[in-house]
Every structure is written in C-alpha cells, then in structure tokens.
Amino acid sequence: MxxxxxxxxxxxxxxxxxxxxxxxxxxxxxxxxxxxxxxxxxxxxxxxxxxxxxxxxxxxxxxxxxxxxxxxxxxxxxxxxxxxxxxxxxxxxxxxxxxxxxxxxxxxxxxxGVPSLPAAPLAPRLVEQKEMSQKVAPYIEQLKIRLSSLSMTDPKRIEGYLLLGKIEASRGNLIAASQAWKEALNQQFDPNLAAQIAEVQTQTEGKVSEDSVQLFRKALQAAPKDIPWRELAEQRIAEYERAHR
Known part of the structure; x- marks a missing residue:
C-alpha cells in the first residue's frame, strides 16, 4: 500500500x-x-x-x-x-x-535504503533511552565525584567536564550539559565553547538571557573574524538588544 x-x-x-x-x-x-x-x-x-x-x-x-x-x-x-x-x-x-x-x-x-526494515515505534525507543540513561547515571555520578576532587589547575579537570557535558547533551539534559561546560570554561576560556554554552542556554530558556549575551560578546571579542558562528552570535545579541530597549 x-x-x-x-x-x-x-x-x-x-x-x-x-x-x-x-x-x-x-x-x-x-x-x-x-x-x-x-x-x-x-x-x-x-x-x-x-x-x-x-x-x-x-x-x-x-x-x-x-x-x-x-x-x-x-x-x-x-x-x-x-x-x-x-x-x-x-x-x-x-x-x-x-x-x-x-x-x-x-x-x-x-x-x-532499508525498505524492509519496519518503522520503530516511539514508545519502545523512549523506554530503551530511559534504560540506557539509568545505566549511565552511576558512571556520571562517579565522574562528577572524581572531577570535584581535582584541583582547578589540573588539565584533566577541563577534559573531564567537557566529556561530562557531552554525555549530558547526548542524554538530552542540556541544562546539566551547559553547567558542566561552564566549569571547563571557568578554568580556561575558549570562545567556541563560550558560544556553544550561550546557544544551549538560549535554546533551553527560550530567550537570550543576560548571561548568554555576555558569553556571546566575550566569544566574539576573542574569536577570529571568520569564525563560522559569528553571524549567529550577532543575531542573538541583536535579539537581546531589541527585547531590552
């Protein structure tokens, strides 16, 4: 049919x-x-x-x-x-x-393509995703405990929080992902990471917050002129300025 x-x-x-x-x-x-x-x-x-x-x-x-x-x-x-x-x-x-x-x-x-493959219903996929998230949760907690014991000058701390943010983002937990990335950003500023955090915050909050616009501005100042996300960052800043006139 x-x-x-x-x-x-x-x-x-x-x-x-x-x-x-x-x-x-x-x-x-x-x-x-x-x-x-x-x-x-x-x-x-x-x-x-x-x-x-x-x-x-x-x-x-x-x-x-x-x-x-x-x-x-x-x-x-x-x-x-x-x-x-x-x-x-x-x-x-x-x-x-x-x-x-x-x-x-x-x-x-x-x-x-794979026309013989039946379409996967949404409900089983959600259950599978939830089960996978529950399996990963203990390892995430262990990673958090390990990272909290590292000193602020330890390079592994940056790598650990970047990995933690990536894991949380893959689980769909963008708020936790942005928090983890912020820990890495506070230790060492990276314009690409700052713009990524600002965009994630904008998506989760549904608007450009003051914190996000500050991150965008700092990222633009530190980034090269030909950075791919420059236009997006400028648009977000313009949105914030229009909303707060």
Missing part, C-alpha cells in the same frame, strides 16, 4: 509538466481583432481598386503599409505566445524522461 501511494504521489507531481507539454498556444482576443481589422482593410482596398476608386500605385502603397502592420502584429503574437508544442515523438520521449525521475528515486532508495 505504501509503495502505491508513493508512486501515485510521484505521478501527481508530474501533472504540471504534462500540462505544460501538451498545452497548445493561444492567441488573445485583442490580437484576433487586430488580425481581422487588417484583413478587412486589405479586402477593402482590393475592392476600391477593382471599382476604380483608387489607382494601382495607391493600392500598392496602401497594401504595403497594411502588410507591414500585419507583420508587426504577427511578430508580437509570436513573442507573446508560449513555445510551440512539441511533436508527438518529443512529447513521448520527454514524458518517459519525467517518469524516470520518480523511478530513479525509488531505485536509489531500494539500493541504499
């Missing part, structure tokens, strides 16, 4: 392309009226010539002027008309090419 829906939606997406290929060119009412007027003028001067109302040089001059206007109108029609429809063979070839797009996409999915 799923594959049927996928194929139907793929074909539905190709409908505008088919319409564009098969749609015939059209002429507007104004252009049709202009063509009829010029045609009637040609017939009128032809009748005048036959009835002796005008001489042949006058007829030729009038005919030339009307033909000039007719050609000008025809060129405007050509420029305003859509492209001429493709031949039947071209339409078939183009249509087959369009149909190959969804087929190629499905083929790539069958080759590189």
């Amino acid at each position: 799923l594959w049927t829906v996928i194929i139907l939606f793929s074909l539905l997406c190709l409908v505008p392309c088919w319409i564009a290929l098969c749609k015939a060119p059209t002429i507007t009412n104004t252009q049709q009226s202009a063509l009829r007027v010029y045609q009637s003028q040609l017939n009128e001067i032809k009748n005048d010539l036959n009835n002796g109302l005008i001489l042949e040089p006058e007829y030729n001059q009038a005919q030339l002027e009307i033909q000039r206007r007719l050609l000008k109108t025809d060129s405007s029609i050509q420029s305003s008309m859509p492209q001429s429809p493709l031949s039947r063979g071209s339409v078939i070839v183009t249509g087959l090419g369009l149909c190959c797009i969804p087929l190629a996409a499905i083929g790539l999915y069958l080759m590189n």
